[in-house]
Amino acid sequence: MPAQNFKHALFCAVITLIIAYPILGLNLEAQGINVTLTGADTFTIVSVFLAAVVVFLFQLFRDNIMGSLQGALSGLSSGSQKEPMAENKRAKIESWVLTGIVVLALFWPFFVSRGAVDLATLVLIYVMLALGLNVVVGLAGLLDLGYVAFYAVGAYTFALLSQYTGISFWVSLPLGALLAALFGLVLGFPVLRLRGDYLAIVTLGFGEIIRILLNNWTSLTGGPNGIGGIPDPTLFGMEFGRRVKEEGNTSFHETFGIAYSGEHKVIFLYLIALVLAVFTALVIRRFMRMPVGRAWEALREDEIAARSLGLSRTAVKLSAFTIGAFFAGFAGTVFASKQGFISPESFVFLESAIILAIVVLGGMGSQIGVVLAAIAVTILPELAREFSEYRMLVFGAAMVLMMVWRPQGLMPMRRIHIELNKQD
Amino acid sequence: MQDLLYFFQQLINGLTIGSTYALIAIGYTMVYGIIGMINFAHGEIYMIGAYTALIAITGLATLGIAWLPLVLLVALVCAMIVSSSMGWAVERVAYRPVRGRHRLIPLISAIGMSIFLQNYVHLAQGSRNIGFPSLIQGGFTFGSEGSFQMSLSYMQITIFITTLICMTALSLFISRSRIGRACRAVSQDLGMANLLGIDTNRIISATFVIGAALAAVAGLLLGMYYGSIDPLFGFIAGLKAFTAAVLGGIGSIPGAMLGGLILGVAESMTSGYLSGEYKDVVSFGLLILILLFKPTGLLGKPEVEKI
Numbered sequence: 228m229p230a231q232n233f234k235h236a237l238f239c240a241v242i243t244l245i246i247a248y249p250i251l252g253l254n255l256e257a258q259g260i261n262v263t264l265t266g267a268d269t270f271t272i273v274s275v276f277l278a279a280v281v282v283f284l285f286q287l288f289r290d291n292i293m294g295s296l297q298g299a300l301s302g303l304s305s306g307s308q309k310e311p312m313a314e315n316k317r318a319k320i321e322s323w324v325l326t327g328i329v330v331l332a333l334f335w336p337f338f339v340s341r342g343a344v345d346l347a348t349l350v351l352i353y354v355m356l357a358l359g360l361n362v363v364v365g366l367a368g369l370l371d372l373g374y375v376a377f378y379a380v381g382a383y384t385f386a387l388l389s390q391y392t393g394i395s396f397w398v399s400l401p402l403g404a405l406l407a408a409l410f411g412l413v414l415g416f417p418v419l420r421l422r423g424d425y426l427a428i429v430t431l432g433f434g435e436i437i438r439i440l441l442n443n444w445t446s447l448t449g450g451p452n453g454i455g456g457i458p459d460p461t462l463f464g465m466e467f468g469r470r471v472k473e474e475g476n477t478s479f480h481e482t483f484g485i486a487y488s489g490e491h492k493v494i495f496l497y498l499i500a501l502v503l504a505v506f507t508a509l510v511i512r513r514f515m516r517m518p519v520g521r522a523w524e525a526l527r528e529d530e531i532a533a534r535s536l537g538l539s540r541t542a543v544k545l546s547a548f549t550i551g552a553f554f555a556g557f558a559g560t561v562f563a564s565k566q567g568f569i570s571p572e573s574f575v576f577l578e579s580a581i582i583l584a585i586v587v588l589g590g591m592g593s594q595i596g597v598v599l600a601a602i603a604v605t606i607l608p609e610l611a612r613e614f615s616e617y618r619m620l621v622f623g624a625a626m627v628l629m630m631v632w633r634p635q636g637l638m639p640m641r642r643i644h645i646e647l648n649k650q651d
Numbered sequence: 652m653q654d655l656l657y658f659f660q661q662l663i664n665g666l667t668i669g670s671t672y673a674l675i676a677i678g679y680t681m682v683y684g685i686i687g688m689i690n691f692a693h694g695e696i697y698m699i700g701a702y703t704a705l706i707a708i709t710g711l712a713t714l715g716i717a718w719l720p721l722v723l724l725v726a727l728v729c730a731m732i733v734s735s736s737m738g739w740a741v742e743r744v745a746y747r748p749v750r751g752r753h754r755l756i757p758l759i760s761a762i763g764m765s766i767f768l769q770n771y772v773h774l775a776q777g778s779r780n781i782g783f784p785s786l787i788q789g790g791f792t793f794g795s796e797g798s799f800q801m802s803l804s805y806m807q808i809t810i811f812i813t814t815l816i817c818m819t820a821l822s823l824f825i826s827r828s829r830i831g832r833a834c835r836a837v838s839q840d841l842g843m844a845n846l847l848g849i850d851t852n853r854i855i856s857a858t859f860v861i862g863a864a865l866a867a868v869a870g871l872l873l874g875m876y877y878g879s880i881d882p883l884f885g886f887i888a889g890l891k892a893f894t895a896a897v898l899g900g901i902g903s904i905p906g907a908m909l910g911g912l913i914l915g916v917a918e919s920m921t922s923g924y925l926s927g928e929y930k931d932v933v934s935f936g937l938l939i940l941i942l943l944f945k946p947t948g949l950l951g952k953p954e955v956e957k958i
Contacts, residue, residue: 245736249729250699251775253706262781264709370755372762417943424689424758425942428893432935435890443928576886580766587759620770626763631748634756 236286243279251275321595332501336494344490344497346609348565351500352558353601357585358507358594359554364583365591365640366520367547368527369419370427372579373434377407377552379441379574381559386454386569387447396460400560407556408549415548419541434579441571453570457563459492460499500561507554508594514550523547524592577619584622587629590636599638656794656801661923662916667807667876669915670814674869675892676899676907677821678738678862684838684902685858686750691761692741693866694889695768698882700734700867701874702772705783712784719786723871730867737768738863739856747852765886773882780881783874810872817868818908821861825904830857838902887931891918894938900951909949 252267252275266272285292336344356378363371384403388394394402418429441448448454514520522543525533534540563569581604589600608618629636675697682690707729711722745764749757790804825831836844837854845851873888874880891914899910914934921933941948 242736242740245733246740249703249706249733250772253710255702255705255709255776255781257779257781262705262709262784264706264713364755368755370758418939421942421946422754424754425897425946427755427758428689428890428897429939429942431890432938436932436935439928439932577766580762583759583762616774617770619766620774623763623765623767623770627745627760627767630756630760630763631745634749634752 232287232289236283236289239286240279240283243282244275247275247278248272329501329505333498336497341490341493344493345565346606348493348497348500348561350602350605351497351504352562352565353582353585353605354504354598355500355507355554355558355561356582357589357597357601358504358511359551359558360582361586361589361592361594361597362511362514362523362547362554363551364586365593365597366515366527367523367544369544369547370424370583371430371548371551372427372576372583373430373432373437374551374555374582375574375576375579376430376434376437377411377555378559378562378578379437379571380407380410380552381556382563382569382573383441383448383454383559384556385560385563386457389458390454390456396458396560396564400557403560404553404556407559408553411549411552412545415545416541419544419548431576431579434574434576438571438574441574449570451570451572453568453572455568457567457569459567460496460564462495496561496565500565503557503561507557508598511550511554512594519543519546581622584626587626588637590639592640593636593638596636596638596640600636653794653799656799657923660799660801661919663801663803663807664923665916665919666912667810667915668873668919669895669912670810671869671873671876671911672888672892672895672915673908673911674814674817674865674872675888676896676911677865677904678859679893679896680899680901680904680907681834681858681862683896684904685834685841685855686746688746688754688757689761689893690746690859690862691758691889692745692764692768693862694885694887694892695765695772696734696738696741696863696885697866697870697888697892698880698885699737699768699772700730700863700870701783701880701884702776702870703733703867704730704871704874705781705880708784708786722786727868727871730871731864734863734867734870735860738859738866741768742856742859747855765889769882769886776882778882780879780884782879783877785875785878787875806876810876813868813872817865821865821904824861830854834858891934894934897938897948898941900948902952903948903950906948906950 252272254265254267256263256265336347356374360371360374363369363374381403384406385396385399388399388402389396414430414433418426418433421429442451444450522533522538523546525536526538526540526543530540533543562573566573585600585604586597588604589596589598604622608615675693678693678696679690682688682693704726707726708722711717711725716722741764745760746757749760785806787804787806787809790802790807792800792802794800825834833844833849833854834857836847836849837851841851844854892911895910895914896907897910898914899906899908914937917937918930918934921927921930
């Protein structure tokens, strides 16, 4: 019906103008106490009108466009149809490729600049966080919007312990992770009987409460000023500074008789993060194949059916929640050590949203997808620095578009299954 | 006497904030009542309403129009139109395509929309907070000179009256009008309403539009009351309003009003008697406690899960 299409298209175009013009076309500027209104530059205004025209045309010829798009897509997918590879052959290739990548990652930092290694460490921290959240959101299907709270617990555990008791990184690493897991257990116990979306809001509230407490408990955490002077990790009692800070320690460059270089520390931190990230991935991979991992997925797919088969809802969900929190604590400790300084600023809701976006973009439940998404999400804004302010805008839009078009993510999870040999 | 005045002051402040929370909470509760999803981007719609109102007020001031009722009316209408359009567009773009899928998918889509809208305004209007002119000044004071004086400003009275008018209009609309009746039918049983010839898509759009319009009213009122706005202020307000909706029983419109008022008073009592820094902790703590012990809220109906 062209007439109806025309009316609808006109309506959509007008709506586009209404939502875009006042916010984009008229800028408020504060000058002292007074606020003045200035029109935006011609480019913005022209683009707003262009957008309206595009919306109008798209809605007008919507049926034709969608029809031809569908045709093109189906043509594309039928062309690239091929015999699916046998599962065990595929797994073998995959494990070889992964081992190769890890070996490459081990030697890579010795040949590149310090900044690149630093960034890679950050990427690995996000990989750990995303893998941990993947257990909670992707495998167990519990939407946790306060994941950053456990990250904060790990980071603050290390910072406070090193400040008050002088405990080293290596002692603090398991302690921070265990404490984060304990927080997960304590929070999870009451809230896990809530339904999905309520659970999301409660965890969000919990995350905010932790952040507000960190911000206001000035006597312990230093409040908004944060905690500084967090020590670097040591290698069997060898420090990476120019001078040894603690009695009994030696310094790395003196022991090996090489010239002091600031890069040693950065590379060492990178290697620690790499080992921990690989450890995280392997442990979670094991869990996925254990009964508890199967139970997570069963409960996610159909809670009533899973419970009627005798799975304990609380125990299964709690295990996912606790394991996720544990690895967030891990990541938090590494983060604190890398930055040398932490404050509540680093643990805002937006951080939770970014980690969630990584999991969603990579494909909920899929480990490789999540790792690739973590790399992309952390590195892309660094590469395109001039567009960095659009980063969150793009994130938001990407989350919506993924949910609409491809809710299973870019690299969806494959079910682990064993194929019987075909009988000849 | 002084303690009593102090108490009443906190009560008035709480009811003022609470009634605006109630206005925002209507949007959450109506959407949840009909399609069972948390419209996470609702707080951003409210923020956009506040920005539009400020743009309209500043625009009129530049044109030299200063007659207060006209300025307020124009600002209100502009804010309501832009917010409603935004609400409609958000539903159309981000929620309708994912309707009926697993519960988490619309929620993640809504979070993405919320981040998108926050940054949309942030990029267009800057991240700094902007002063909102307090157009309505003055008020009554009670209590003797030299000691604590309780004040009731005209602004607060305006907020009460506007909220009251909006709530009454909404109640009448829901109970009397054709669309209102359709809304109630759809919230009871979407599939059945569809079978009986109600255009459910239109009704769901209407719900978003009504919620967004009320949020815009709250945006104008709270913007004037607080005296400044920034692109992030919708997030916390949205969370508070959601708490209010849950407190009153999500899906119930009178519940949202009651929940808003209770939450507002609880918050202002906390900042009056304990410390302003912990008022967010109290409202989030309240939210967690209600969800744990009485997930249906004060006036909500229990939800039966069918197999």
